[in-house]
Amino acid sequence: MGRRDLDYLVVALMFITGLYAAVSGLLADLFGFPQFLLHRYAGYACVALVLVHLLLNKERVAAYLRRRPKGARRQEQPLSPRRRTPVIGRRGFLLAILTGALGVLMGRWTARAEEGAADDPDWRYHEWSKPGGSGWSGLLRDWGSRPSPYKTYPDAPRISLPDPGGFRGLWLEEAIEARRSRREYVPGVLSLKELARLLHAAQGITDPRGFRAAPSAGALYPVEVYVVVHDVAGLEPGLYHYAVADHALEQLRVADLRSAMVVAGIGQEMLGEAQVCFVLTAILQRTRWRYRERAYRYVLLEAGHIGQNIYLAATSMGLGACAVGAFLDDRVNDLLGVDGREETAVYLLTVGKLTS
Ligand SMILES: Cc1cc2nc3c(=O)[nH]c(=O)nc-3n(C[C@H](O)[C@H](O)[C@H](O)COP(=O)(O)O)c2cc1C
Structure with missing residues (x-):
């Protein structure tokens, strides 16, 4: 598999995980479902894939960032025949970053508001014990091995x-x-x-x-x-x-x-x-x-x-x-x-x- 094929695969997975995280997050928010169906993990996976995608295209990203020094005007930058028109312009790029940052801030804010609204241990345990509720800590934790279901006191009469x-x-x-x-x-x-x-x-x-x-x-x-x-x-x-x-x-x-x-x-x-x-x-x-x-x-x-x-x-x-x-x-x-x-x-x- 060449680098380009790999990149196509990464973009496809990025799209799927991003869509999944968005739809499951929306459903959870609208209908009060728990953080089910690995919503959070899909989000993390999507971010990781974005990074891989950027890495695979690091030359293009670097060229894109270098191409327009501050204050330079569009007409002053004649495109070479090999250079393609960027898919997204600088304004679009900035807008995407701003929208993302706004999304993160809103997510943080609602999460904090929710925590404050129900800051009691019962609720915390209930939330934590929902499927997927304990996050990475639950996934990575060693939950031990199976003990016998019979306890006995062999020395007792x-x-x-x-x-x-x-x-x-x-x-x-x-x-x-x-x-x-x-x-x-x-x-x-x-x-x-x-x-x-x-x-x-x-x-x-x-x-x-x-x-x-x-x-x-x-x-x-x-x-x-x-x-x-x-x-x-x-x-x-x-x-x-x-x-x-x-x-x-x-x-x-x-x-x-x-x-x-x-x-x-x-x-x-x-x-x-x-x-x-x-x-x-x-x-x-x-x-x-x-x-x-x-x-x-x-x-x-x-x-x-x-x-x-x-x-x-x-x-x-x-x-x-x-x-x-x-x-x-x-x-x-x-x-x-x-x-x-x-x-x-x-x-x-x-x-x-x-x-x-
Ligand atoms: C989890 C639980 C804990 C209880 N703890 C006590 C207790 O400490 N002392 C007591 O007198 N009754 C206790 N009860 C009994 C309840 O007071 C009783 O079930 C309730 O008054 C309803 O009456 P009933 O069981 O006759 O239907 C407990 C019941 C449950 C289910």
Whole structure:
């Protein structure tokens, strides 16, 4: 391929990327679409191609710039027979530069106005996590490798859980109608079978391929389930981890954690009165290696799915449940022994006995 052919190719690509950047930018602006379809990258590519084009024609550019010294008049510049009339005159050239500069300034100005209008972290994360929203930094970042979706504590004592099957509670429609957030619990003891059903509803394996009761983006299962046991038949009070693969509990701590839970829940008494408290944690990397910027969205959504399953399972068994989003993260993480970064608590739920 000769230099001229290469230049034709560069000009064609320049035209395509420029048109693409312009049209997608216009659509994004007019209809409020996110910066989708690599609009920004098309713009960068177009600029790079312009530079290559100028480089490939550097002699002509230099000749063009040299040909008309300041103040020289058109008639005084007789064209040699080989010299072609320029495609664009000096005025046109200046106008093109001015228009471009104006476009850049307007773009900068609107971007800044937009930033100022919604200068809050929620919005920033939402924007950043849109496809292509993180720009080059997202593209070039190392998002790490895939961790196992099963966490286990190999040194912890194991307690097998009863089979959760065979129970017929409320119809789904009835459970949905009856579900309320219940915060007043009466003293009593939860059976191990009831706890097993709640855990199965939360994260139990329901399919031979390893799929679980609650949906998960890419079946990556970033949420771990811990149980703080206050009153369950056959279990010492303390902290347990649900070993999903074996439908078993791993005993992490034996202790009365009622007051610790109330403190961690910013004084919400129900965390000490319920028979059990579920703590859902997120291991972000399980989702991040594949879904990158969007991982945090997915993880929280998944915790919500699990929470709803616990709510409905509890309602179906005649128990009360309540979600808890207001808690001291560091306190809860310390209580579980997780670092708050690789793994962090995202959601709490209480389940307890109700007056009949
Ligand atoms: C994400 C989330 C966080 C919540 N956090 C708390 C909480 O910290 N304390 C509490 O008493 N209720 C909490 N709730 C329960 C809501 O207050 C309850 O769902 C709402 O009042 C509607 O009532 P209902 O669940 O009976 O329909 C939370 C609910 C959700 C979905």
